Amino acid sequence: MKRIKIAYGERNSQFGHLYLPPAPADGPVPLIVLVHGGYWSTEFALTIESAIARDLADRGAVVWNIEYRRVGEDGGGWPRTGNDVIAALSALDGPVRHSLPEDIAGRVAWSEVSVIGHSAGGQLAVWAVSRLGAKTKRAAVGTVIAQAAALDLCFGDRPARPSLRALMGASIAQAPQLYADASPVDQPPFPAHVVAIHGDLDTSLPVEISQDYVRRASAAGQSAELIIVTGEGHDVFVDPRSRGHLETVRVLGLPRRTKY
Structure with missing residues (x-):
């Protein structure tokens, strides 16, 4: 399996790993963007998604596993961290497309890109796609999969966790509008389908966050569904x-088992 490191900006963390399928199936080739979690902190990096990226590529997809500036490095923090994810999505129209072999680039499903974000990465994924309006110059996001995601940064009216406060640079009480601007549940509807997938035994981010997001977002006109x-x-x-x-694989419509 081939992996290519591609920069989408000039900063050290503005890059991603592009995984190519070893033998793409006949027909359109899925394109998937991965946004890793990890408290928006440099304690975690895109490599925590490497096994997932390899698995999805092995099932026939092109996978763009992105890094971004995090808290603990120069330039990390809000809104720069979120803007990096927007830039990485926009890179689908430039360096990512140009790095693909011709036989794959011509068959990629550019109009149905899927974006997956886990935990803090779920917040970044939904927020970035909402700000883009789901469409770059050529590529269009059809589905956003938010896995155990921080979809409401003010959920439960509790004080922000230290990791979230470090990202925002202020408490909720000090900057309520800043938190609302960054919170996926407070974004206006955008033209993509959001699938919130959450484990019922999650003790880090309770499943009620995803339940509440889907209820409120759907009421506001956003296409959204919940899988527990x-x-x-x-x-x-x-x-x-x-x-x-495997639920994520099912939503993506990829084969459950490797064909190659």
């Missing part, structure tokens, strides 16, 4: 053997 994975917790989505990942 029974018996699994927060971190299963970075394990390609988990049922949470």
